[in-house]
Amino acid sequence: MIKLLSQNKYLILRRITQSGILLLFIGGNYWGWNILKGDLSTANFFDLFHLSDPYMVIQTFAAGYILANDVLLGTLIILLFYTFIGGRSFCSWVCPMNIVTDVAVRIRKLLKLYQDDIKVPINRNFRYWILGLSIVVSAFAGIAAFELISPVSMLHRGLIYGMGFGWAAISVVFFFDIFVMQNGWCGYVCPLGGFYSLINRFSLFKVKHNHETCTACNKCLIVCPEKQVLLPYINKISIKIKGMECSNCGRCVDVCEDNALCFSLNNYKK
Amino acid sequence: MKKKDKVATRRDILKTLLKGGGYLGIGGLTWGAYLNEAKSEPMILRPPAAIDEEEFVKACVKCGTCVEACPYDTLRLGTPGDTKPVGMPYFVPREIACEMCPDIPCVPVCPSGALDINKVQTFDEKKQEKVLDINKAQMGVAIIDNESCIAFWGIQCDICYRACPLIDEAIKLEYTQNERTGKHAFLRPVVDNAVCTGCGLCENACVTEKASIRVLPRTLATGKAGDHYIKGWDKEDEKRMKEKEGEEQQEKVSDKALEYLNGDWEDLIDD
Numbered sequence: 366m367i368k369l370l371s372q373n374k375y376l377i378l379r380r381i382t383q384s385g386i387l388l389l390f391i392g393g394n395y396w397g398w399n400i401l402k403g404d405l406s407t408a409n410f411f412d413l414f415h416l417s418d419p420y421m422v423i424q425t426f427a428a429g430y431i432l433a434n435d436v437l438l439g440t441l442i443i444l445l446f447y448t449f450i451g452g453r454s455f456c457s458w459v460c461p462m463n464i465v466t467d468v469a470v471r472i473r474k475l476l477k478l479y480q481d482d483i484k485v486p487i488n489r490n491f492r493y494w495i496l497g498l499s500i501v502v503s504a505f506a507g508i509a510a511f512e513l514i515s516p517v518s519m520l521h522r523g524l525i526y527g528m529g530f531g532w533a534a535i536s537v538v539f540f541f542d543i544f545v546m547q548n549g550w551c552g553y554v555c556p557l558g559g560f561y562s563l564i565n566r567f568s569l570f571k572v573k574h575n576h577e578t579c580t581a582c583n584k585c586l587i588v589c590p591e592k593q594v595l596l597p598y599i600n601k602i603s604i605k606i607k608g609m610e611c612s613n614c615g616r617c618v619d620v621c622e623d624n625a626l627c628f629s630l631n632n633y634k635k
Numbered sequence: 636m637k638k639k640d641k642v643a644t645r646r647d648i649l650k651t652l653l654k655g656g657g658y659l660g661i662g663g664l665t666w667g668a669y670l671n672e673a674k675s676e677p678m679i680l681r682p683p684a685a686i687d688e689e690e691f692v693k694a695c696v697k698c699g700t701c702v703e704a705c706p707y708d709t710l711r712l713g714t715p716g717d718t719k720p721v722g723m724p725y726f727v728p729r730e731i732a733c734e735m736c737p738d739i740p741c742v743p744v745c746p747s748g749a750l751d752i753n754k755v756q757t758f759d760e761k762k763q764e765k766v767l768d769i770n771k772a773q774m775g776v777a778i779i780d781n782e783s784c785i786a787f788w789g790i791q792c793d794i795c796y797r798a799c800p801l802i803d804e805a806i807k808l809e810y811t812q813n814e815r816t817g818k819h820a821f822l823r824p825v826v827d828n829a830v831c832t833g834c835g836l837c838e839n840a841c842v843t844e845k846a847s848i849r850v851l852p853r854t855l856a857t858g859k860a861g862d863h864y865i866k867g868w869d870k871e872d873e874k875r876m877k878e879k880e881g882e883e884q885q886e887k888v889s890d891k892a893l894e895y896l897n898g899d900w901e902d903l904i905d906d
């Protein structure tokens with residue numbers, strides 16, 4: 366039992382943070398809690414200041430509207446936080462879609478569809494193209510382009526304010542990840558994840574690999590949703606993993622039985 | 636051989652680029668077309684103090700704070716499937732109307748600028764400061780269908796009139812004789828478009844099967860007379876004419892300064 370816990374330490378911690386944050390939002394709407402009011406797009410934090418999604422603000426700006434100062438300040442806070450501390454942690458520790466896509470991976474494993482090395486028709490960089498495109502489309506359509514179709518906000522907002530047919534969009538992601546592409550949504554498509562990847566480089570927490578103790582069991586490579594960040598180094602060099610798409614989910618740390626992976630602080634050298 | 640390889644790769648790259656560009660272009664166009672469809676919903680009623688619809692859909696960050704603040708659950712966020720732009724607040728008066736809260740809790744909490752508090756404030760002379768005034772809200776305007784409104788049939792019904800928070804200002808009752816019976820009166824509700832806030836309490840209260848008084852967005856329900864119609868009996872409107880003519884005159888004057896000096900100013904205006 367203890368072993369099971371320690372083997373899933375970060376997974377459990379992540380689920381607690383994810384659902385805790387979600388609960389605060391839901392409490393904000395239904396029971397008048399004053400900790401986080403609003404949603405992941407913009408939230409009022411303890412009635413002190415706002416927290417805002419920088420990607421949404423960029424789209425809105427491209428659409429031709431300069432948001433009020435509350436939101437701009439909120440964006441700055443979030444931007445600084447993820448640039449210097451969290452990196453892409455948003456994806457693994459906050460985003461509710463992560464739970465959906467992780468479940469999809471589980472089911473994929475049960476159905477024996479899971480592959481260790483993935484061969485797919487589209488490139489991992491596809492998300493950055495969507496990211497760029499969303500900004501161009503926002504400018505032309507005069508409205509924040511991704512925000513209007515984002516299954517991520519449909520899920521999150523849906524849980525707080527009511528879902529409507531939002532289930533449909535979320536199911537599309539879910540079944541896409543099960544039957545069409547492994548880690549398809551978060552690993553290839555989602556521009557929000559792409560945005561946080563872009564600001565990941567200088568963040569504080571990094572996974573560290575120690576190749577001395579590594580036995581090349583490859584368990585980490587099997588669980589990692591963004592294998593390209595680990596692949597070049599495992600059992601080759603001891604290094605802090607600085608790949609942009611690492612979301613600090615800690616799955617690799619959890620499954621490594623040889624103490625070859627752990628969290629550490631970024632060293633700001635090359 | 637080597638050279639040929641190189642050329643082929645270059646061409647390949649170009650091909651891939653063009654292909655990628657093509658996909659992006661098609662994707663972008665489809666995306667944009669969908670957005671244009673999805674963002675335009677002319678029949679939507681926004682919360683008090685909402686800025687113009689075109690700007691509103693840009694500005695609203697879909698945080699739902701206004702919805703949280705509304706004590707009557709009037710406001711709701713658009714969800715996929717209800718044919719309203721997703722994530723943005725609106726209300727359906729026949730279901731829950733806006734109660735026109737004097738403290739307007741929904742407006743000051745908006746962080747984005749989509750709800751502009753200036754639109755529901757007036758200057759209080761006594762206090763020497765701006766105070767909230769929900770009566771300035773312009774969410775929509777109530778329109779009466781005189782075919783189905785039973786007051787127009789001669790049946791006595793003043794439900795909407797009584798439901799209106801601006802009774803005798805936004806809705807008035809018009810008394811006329813009922814010639815059919817000869818001894819009864821019609822009590823017809825009449826809406827003053829300039830005063831009606833569009834709260835929808837009247838629509839909510841209307842007794843007919845489908846409401847005979849309904850709130851429509853202002854852009855849909857109101858017309859525009861144009862600058863060249865002037866209410867000669869209205870001092871304010873008269874001023875507008877004078878200003879306008881003044882402007883025109885001034886243009887002429889600067890052209891023909893001499894004429895101005897020689898001519899009679901009063902005569903010019905009266906013409």
Ligand code: SF4
Pocket residue numbers: 455456457460461462463517550551552555556557558559
């Ligand atoms: S990639 Fe997108 S959906 Fe996936 S966890 Fe990150 S933000 Fe959420």
Ligand code: SF4
Pocket residue numbers: 682683704705706707708709710732733734735736739740741742769
């Ligand atoms: S004025 Fe009151 S009832 Fe009307 S929308 Fe705002 S909070 Fe709701």
Ligand code: SF4
Pocket residue numbers: 694695696697698699700701702722723724744745746747748749750
């Ligand atoms: S509070 Fe403002 S930004 Fe938030 S949903 Fe309401 S109108 Fe939109």
Ligand code: SF4
Pocket residue numbers: 776777798799800801805806826830831832833834835836837838850
């Ligand atoms: S006429 Fe109807 S919509 Fe207009 S202010 Fe009165 S109750 Fe509200």
